[in-house]
Amino acid sequence: MKLGVNIDHIATLRNARKINEPDPLMALQVLKEAGADQVTIHLREDRRHITDFDAKRICQNSFLPVNMECSINPEIIDIICKLKPHRATLVPERREEVTTEGGLDIIKFEKEIKNAIDKLHKNNIEVSLFIDPDFEQIKKSAQIGAQMIELHTGKYANLHLALNTNINHTPFKVFENYDRKTLKKMLDDELKLIKDAAISGEDLGLEVAAGHGLNYQNVKNIADIKEISELNIGHSIIANAVFLGLKEAIIKMKEIIS
Numbered sequence: 001m002k003l004g005v006n007i008d009h010i011a012t013l014r015n016a017r018k019i020n021e022p023d024p025l026m027a028l029q030v031l032k033e034a035g036a037d038q039v040t041i042h043l044r045e046d047r048r049h050i051t052d053f054d055a056k057r058i059c060q061n062s063f064l065p066v067n068m069e070c071s072i073n074p075e076i077i078d079i080i081c082k083l084k085p086h087r088a089t090l091v092p093e094r095r096e097e098v099t100t101e102g103g104l105d106i107i108k109f110e111k112e113i114k115n116a117i118d119k120l121h122k123n124n125i126e127v128s129l130f131i132d133p134d135f136e137q138i139k140k141s142a143q144i145g146a147q148m149i150e151l152h153t154g155k156y157a158n159l160h161l162a163l164n165t166n167i168n169h170t171p172f173k174v175f176e177n178y179d180r181k182t183l184k185k186m187l188d189d190e191l192k193l194i195k196d197a198a199i200s201g202e203d204l205g206l207e208v209a210a211g212h213g214l215n216y217q218n219v220k221n222i223a224d225i226k227e228i229s230e231l232n233i234g235h236s237i238i239a240n241a242v243f244l245g246l247k248e249a250i251i252k253m254k255e256i257i258s
Contacts, residue, residue, distance in 0.1 A: 006234025
C-alpha cells in the first residue's frame with residue numbers, strides 16, 4: 001500500500017506568522033528518505049496554506065510524484081494544467097469550511113467534473129475523484145473517465161475518535177446522544193461501507209485510494225482493506241512531526257500501515 005504525505009500544514013504553520021519558514025519545499029527530501037510514495041498538496045481557492053509559488057516549486061523539484069488536490073473551479077483547473085503534477089484529485093471545496101467535509105457529488109456536478117477531467121487528460125494528468133463511499137458515486141466516477149477514486153474516511157475517523165474519547169467534546173456533540181454500543185455499531189457499519197465501496201471501485205476498473213482524518217490509532221482497519229492501494233495522510237503526520245520529527249512521523253505511519 002502506497003503512502004502519500006500531505007504537507008499542506010507545513011504551509012499552515014508558515015502562514016501563521018506570514019514569514020518564509022517552515023518552507024514546504026524542504027519537506028521533499030525528508031519524504032523521500034522516509035519512504036513516502038508521493039507528496040500531496042491542496043491548492044485551495046483561498047490559498048489558505050499552499051500558494052501558487054509553493055505549488056510551482058514543488059511540481060518542478062519533487063523527487064516523488066505530486067498529487068495535487070483541487071476544486072473543479074475552471075481557473076484552478078487551468079493552473080493545474082500548467083503545473084502538470086502527476087495527478088489531480090478533484091475535491092469539493094467551501095470557503096467557510098475548516099477542512100474538506102465530505103466527498104464530491106459526481107452526479108450533481110457531472111458536467112463540470114467531466115469538463116475538468118477532459119481538460120486534465122488532454123494535459124496528460126491522471127485524475128482521481130475524492131468521493132464518499134457510495135456505490136452510485138463510484139459508478140458515475142468510472143463512467144465519466146476517472147482513473148482513480150479516493151474514498152472519504154472522515155466519518156469513520158470521527159466515529160473512531162468519538163468512541164475512544166469524551167463524546168461531549170465540542171467536535172463530537174453530534175454523537176452525544178449515542179451510547180458506546182451504538183457508536184461501535186455505527187463505526188463497524190461505516191468500516192464495512194468503506195470496504196464494500198473499495199471492492200466496487202476495483203470491480204469497475206478504478207484504482208482505489210482512501211484518506212481524511214486517518215491517524216496512528218485508526219489507520220490499521222483501513223490499511224487492512226486489500227482493494228485500497230493508497231492512503232493520503234497529512235494532518236496527523238505533521239502534528240506528530242512536532243514531537244517526533246517529520247522523518248520519524250512518516251516512518252511510524254508506514255510501519256503501522258505495513
